[in-house]
Amino acid sequence: MKFKSVFDIIGPVMIGPSSSHTAGAARIGRVARDLFGRQPKWAKIHLYGSFAETYKGHSTDVAIIGGLLDYDTFDERIKTAFEEAEKLGMSYEFIPETGNVDHPNTARIVIGDEKSEMSMMGISIGGGKIEITELNGFPLRLSGNHPAILVVHDDRSGCIANVANCLYKYDINIGHMEVSRKERGDMALMVIEVDQTVDVEVMGELRELPNITQVTRIAD
Amino acid sequence: MDVLFRNVRELVERAEKEGKLISEIMIEQEMLITDRSREDIMQQMERNLTVMEEAVEKGLQGVHSVSGLTGGDAVLLQKYMQQGNSLSGDLLLDAVSKAVATNEVNAAMGTICATPTAGSAGVVPGTLFAVKNKLNPTREQMIRYLFTSGAFGFVVANNASISGAAGGCQAEVGSAAAMASAAIIEMAGGTPQQSSEAFAITLKNMLGLVCDPVAGLVEVPCVKRNAMGASNAVVAADMALAGVTSRIPCDEVISAMFEIGQAMPSAFRETAKGGLAATPTGKWLESKIFGGSVVGSGQ
Numbered sequence: 001m002k003f004k005s006v007f008d009i010i011g012p013v014m015i016g017p018s019s020s021h022t023a024g025a026a027r028i029g030r031v032a033r034d035l036f037g038r039q040p041k042w043a044k045i046h047l048y049g050s051f052a053e054t055y056k057g058h059s060t061d062v063a064i065i066g067g068l069l070d071y072d073t074f075d076e077r078i079k080t081a082f083e084e085a086e087k088l089g090m091s092y093e094f095i096p097e098t099g100n101v102d103h104p105n106t107a108r109i110v111i112g113d114e115k116s117e118m119s120m121m122g123i124s125i126g127g128g129k130i131e132i133t134e135l136n137g138f139p140l141r142l143s144g145n146h147p148a149i150l151v152v153h154d155d156r157s158g159c160i161a162n163v164a165n166c167l168y169k170y171d172i173n174i175g176h177m178e179v180s181r182k183e184r185g186d187m188a189l190m191v192i193e194v195d196q197t198v199d200v201e202v203m204g205e206l207r208e209l210p211n212i213t214q215v216t217r218i219a220d
Numbered sequence: 221m222d223v224l225f226r227n228v229r230e231l232v233e234r235a236e237k238e239g240k241l242i243s244e245i246m247i248e249q250e251m252l253i254t255d256r257s258r259e260d261i262m263q264q265m266e267r268n269l270t271v272m273e274e275a276v277e278k279g280l281q282g283v284h285s286v287s288g289l290t291g292g293d294a295v296l297l298q299k300y301m302q303q304g305n306s307l308s309g310d311l312l313l314d315a316v317s318k319a320v321a322t323n324e325v326n327a328a329m330g331t332i333c334a335t336p337t338a339g340s341a342g343v344v345p346g347t348l349f350a351v352k353n354k355l356n357p358t359r360e361q362m363i364r365y366l367f368t369s370g371a372f373g374f375v376v377a378n379n380a381s382i383s384g385a386a387g388g389c390q391a392e393v394g395s396a397a398a399m400a401s402a403a404i405i406e407m408a409g410g411t412p413q414q415s416s417e418a419f420a421i422t423l424k425n426m427l428g429l430v431c432d433p434v435a436g437l438v439e440v441p442c443v444k445r446n447a448m449g450a451s452n453a454v455v456a457a458d459m460a461l462a463g464v465t466s467r468i469p470c471d472e473v474i475s476a477m478f479e480i481g482q483a484m485p486s487a488f489r490e491t492a493k494g495g496l497a498a499t500p501t502g503k504w505l506e507s508k509i510f511g512g513s514v515v516g517s518g519q
Contacts, residue, residue, distance in 0.1 A: 001226075002377070003374060010367075014332065014338060015329055015331060016325065019338040022338065054433070054436025055436075057433065057510075058436060059329065104385040104491075125386075126383030
């Protein structure tokens with residue numbers, strides 16, 4: 001079931017005008033920001049389907065930028081997100097695409113700064129609910145409903161067990177987990193949705209594990 | 221995932237077997253799934269109710285969108301009602317005006333609570349705050365109205381769609397109106413089965429409704445579709461309370477809505493390429509509003 005909570009239906013509280021094109025868009029931007037872990041310096045946003053056709057009318061563009069600035073769906077500052085981005089020196093570009101994608105409300109967000117860049121694809125499935133479908137070329141599924149940890153690692157035996165053991169130690173229950181890799185022995189990704197919040201201490205310990213490149217958490 | 225109901229039939233059966241309200245089943249399921257306390261869940265829903273109240277109040281004072289396409293109609297309707305000559309009756313027009321008020325606030329980028337979406341956010345609160353004057357519910361009953369709406373919306377969202385881009389306006393205002401209708405029944409003291417009948421009757425009459433927003437804005441015809449969604453909800457609730465039943469069961473109506481949405485060309489699913497958006501006036505309004513450039517840059 002995609003919609004788990006009654007508050008997926010009666011909610012979210014949000015700045016108008018569209019739950020999928022404004023609130024959902026803000027949430028996609030905010031997850032990208034969370035994954036990146038800091039304020040990006042630039043953003044290239046590719047819009048597909050209905051997002052590409054109607055983004056101006058729904059303020060989808062403003063909302064995604066608001067999300068990239070870490071604003072929640074009900075944050076009044078969403079309305080002035082372009083001005084806020086300018087103040088922070090973040091440049092942005094919106095690219096409406098004509099290509100076909102699986103879901104009509106799809107955005108690919110490419111963000112970066114002098115240190116690194118990141119690409120993420122998100123879809124807005126209605127009523128403000130979103131799913132993250134791809135990260136740096138890895139296909140994945142993140143409901144955004146639970147705290148999640150993303151672990152980028154080398155494809156070596158024991159990595160998954162080590163991470164799972166560490167979470168067990170802190171009594172963190174895994175609700176959903178997906179693993180994927182580019183090629184055998186190459187870069188791999190763990191996506192772990194958990195029931196409890198993951199604090200800084202756990203994150204630090206995960207980072208210290210062998211063959212782990214990057215650990216990011218997405219709060220509920 | 222273990223849930224207490226996956227469709228309307230299971231929802232109604234459980235409520236009737238256990239002698240509970242539909243809102244109660246929804247609250248229990250929320251506690252089960254999210255592992256949160258009843259108090260916590262009730263408080264969050266009350267906050268949503270407060271947001272809805274404030275949006276209606278703001279809309280009734282008169283708001284206007286940036287595009288200038290919508291705004292001020294809620295005020296017109298309230299003034300008209302006060303003259304005492306309304307043909308459709310005060311409760312119905314009150315629901316309509318409050319639905320309009322909410323969507324006018326939404327169009328003006330104000331704060332609203334999506335029910336189930338922002339484009340259809342007027343119907344549930346519009347009907348609630350109109351029916352309230354007749355039924356004098358407690359605060360808890362008003363909160364329960366939202367849980368009952370949510371229970372039916374939960375079924376639609378998981379078995380069909382609540383997204384205009386996926387299923388057209390029938391999935392948004394259609395779902396909202398049907399949800400409201402079911403909630404009115406519970407507040408009026410009807411049975412869970414009557415809620416299901418009212419839901420089916422409402423949704424049947426919104427099947428096929430396309431999503432064709434002029435200039436891609438959640439304004440024309442969205443605001444007035446919320447008005448009519450609210451009136452459909454109230455009338456269907458009266459029909460169900462009178463004993464009228466739907467020949468097609470609720471869950472099958474939901475399936476039909478999904479199928480119709482799947483078959484709907486993309487021009488009618490929130491792309492602003494067909495229907496009213498593609499009329500000469502629709503196109504003219506679009507060019508008038510978006511004459512300028514497309515790409516923005518912060519630097």
